[in-house]
Amino acid sequence: MAKEVTSRFENYSQWYNDLVVKADLAEQSPVRGCMVIKPYGYAIWEKMHDVLDKMFKETGHVNAYFPLFIPKSFFSREAEHVAGFAKECAVVTHHRLMNDPDGNGVVVDPEAKLEEELVVRPTSETIIWSTYKNWITSWRDLPILCNQWANVVRWEMRTRLFLRTAEFLWQEGHTAHATAAEAMKETETMVNVYAKFARETMALPVIIGHKSPNERFAGALDTMTIEAMMQDGKALQAGTSHFLGQNFAKSFDVMYTNKEGKQEYVWATSWGVSTRLMGALIMAHGDDNGLVLPPALAPIQIVMVPIFKTEEEHQAILDRMYEIKKNLEAMGHSVKVDDRDTLRPGFKFAEWELKGVPVRIAMGGRDLANGTCEVARRDTLTKETMPVEGVAEKIHGLLDDIQTNIYNKALKFRDEHVQKCDNWEEFKEKIKEGGFLLCHWDGTAETEQKIKDETKATIRCIPADSFVCEEEGVDIYSGKPSKGRVVFAISY
């Protein structure tokens, strides 16, 4: 093989890093905690962007852009928000460098100290609500349904490519509404958009639910989430949608005149997904040969590798391949013919497997004579010889099958690792093995914290979809009454 990948079972964490780095998705930069997203990785993110952006626009949202910097004082305005976000962040204190008087490069010019420090946005609620104040006077100005694609910075001590980086890319929606009901509906609409995107585009099964108060976004009255399971059984929060109530409107004094002529505070939501989704994609579907990309997000959906003895044969095979390519491209698929003549086919096979290309077509001298080709699926690692005649149509259908199969495989894995648990001793054992445990909870932050302290497990969500389980019971830890089961897991 081209580049050895650590086995998932040997060392899951190393396997993940191998995939990210060896499949050319991203790498560490010279700046602590900041990553370089390489072209192949960025092409996947671009596809995520395009699908999501279309979904946002179809649900009535528009894009805008707000400043990278936030005046320090803005964070102090919303009490909970400052506790949650204003701490570990990048702070700009000066606006000029000067030549070092000692001749050693450049130094910060002490004369160029800012009057008020600026924080590089860790999230944009404060700067956006200070702007919305100017945009909103009457009910006619509502709703405002803005989204922003941007970079944000949260100073993290321990970072991992895509999963936790100081700088990351994301989108953040920020909406303003006349009523609580409308804002809550928006919160639900957007978590459903994320779930649909995860399931249909990323082939990623997710549970939709509400966060417990402990795990809510700083400043939110309700946080909805989609929770996915990785192949080590850990949970990964893949997207969140927050009902912010009137907290930010009150902090930034944003009021509107309602139809009755009365002044009211505006209701808010915010919602976001980030390049963290790249981590979810890798960990949910990859195997020991490398990435397994769902066709909907694969920058290259079909790769073709010629197997030849002579240059004449090479050319004849390439000619046939370019014809198939043309047909597939006409159907909207992205195709690469790997015509590099310095590498052996086996090396190429391993490389494209590592990069997770859904379908590989190989063609050799005998295929040329027989009018056939070999079609290999990345998801199942199976191969089939097919006539070249009509192969484009077959692959068109095959890509749908692969998308569905990758989802079903992940769904089967997830469902096999979700179980009810009603015994605390059992819980402590089972949670170590990974997976989601559906348990009764008494609804208190104290119990939640104690369970976390003893086992590292957190409440991933109080399910709001098919996993919803409203039944009387007793809390697995405290023994106090419970109205339903929640999802516990160790998480990323």
Place this chain on the structure above:
Amino acid sequence: MAKEVTSRFENYSQWYNDLVVKADLAEQSPVRGCMVIKPYGYAIWEKMHDVLDKMFKETGHVNAYFPLFIPKSFFSREAEHVAGFAKECAVVTHHRLMNDPDGNGVVVDPEAKLEEELVVRPTSETIIWSTYKNWITSWRDLPILCNQWANVVRWEMRTRLFLRTAEFLWQEGHTAHATAAEAMKETETMVNVYAKFARETMALPVIIGHKSPNERFAGALDTMTIEAMMQDGKALQAGTSHFLGQNFAKSFDVMYTNKEGKQEYVWATSWGVSTRLMGALIMAHGDDNGLVLPPALAPIQIVMVPIFKTEEEHQAILDRMYEIKKNLEAMGHSVKVDDRDTLRPGFKFAEWELKGVPVRIAMGGRDLANGTCEVARRDTLTKETMPVEGVAEKIHGLLDDIQTNIYNKALKFRDEHVQKCDNWEEFKEKIKEGGFLLCHWDGTAETEQKIKDETKATIRCIPADSFVCEEEGVDIYSGKPSKGRVVFAISY
């Protein structure tokens, strides 16, 4: 009218600000020098992004993403670059805020001082070339053709929306090549891509040329530019493409093994356009009624305004309008039916004129009876009554006409304001009136500087296209021999 716009001739600068703010393109933010790009403005930028991104990909480029922060020491490595870029910039010195011990919000935690300060990227050559060092070993790794869409920060003392802001959005291409010839060819390819985009998509005539050494990008051996003329006769640099030689490869020690097995430094280019193009678009085409958007960049290409007496009539007109809308959308056009029932048609007309929508369709009771509608062009402010039957096809063609007409109008204006000038006294008078002066130049930085000091005029470019003028002459200022004419103008 809905919102009064200052006349161009009365106060050009105020007219520009009025257009930006009143047409809802952008506004000042609470952060000094940073703007908020509002949804209507961002929608235009998104269109620019989409067209350019497609052109970049068609010329073989891929997108990637590099860190926002650059270690301070990186700037010192390229001597000229540090002089040009590392001075007025946002410097991150700390990574944590803490509660003010005095109870007044939050303050910078003095314990969280960074070992090395980080500069918010003003441009990314240094961080990218430090990364390319890891990507390049052999000639097989070349060329690298990366582009990045990103935000950058240059601390500007005097800012103007879109034209000069502390933070702005842009794309920056950074390519690595095996030979000087290949890198120079890339430099030319990209300035031509920019020129084609400006002319065909922005309807903006531009002169392609080389910058004089004085005006080159810090660290470049050659800078190519596209220069446009605004309606006040000033020049606006709309895009640049730099041949960087081996400067950055040498600073970051990036070598490759050539086919003969010898180590050589890599050759570089970089090229970029920014949200400044929004300023060019506004100033090149706008009039005293507001924006005039070329159809290729208009977020709404056609707006329809019903004129009605009764609600029944309103509905009947809307029904017909939605039918036309459907036909236009099927042709790929973006259409808005303005069905707001609280505003008078005259108000709506003025609003959509202000926002530069290329075509307006109005329909009243008599039109309904006659099967007609009134079609108004934003560029010429002319109206025509047309049968509804076949109106979508007519407008489809009309949009092309408008795109061409806006370009031709701007071209005529530009050409009327370009003239040769061979007399220094005349130069000093004429340059005040605006426009481009084609003059002989002796090729020295000294003369260029003296002309700038006396008149504020700079050499916008040494033309490389139809304006190229290689003829013997004498410098307009120094009287020394000259080999050709260059473009002088006062610039933004």
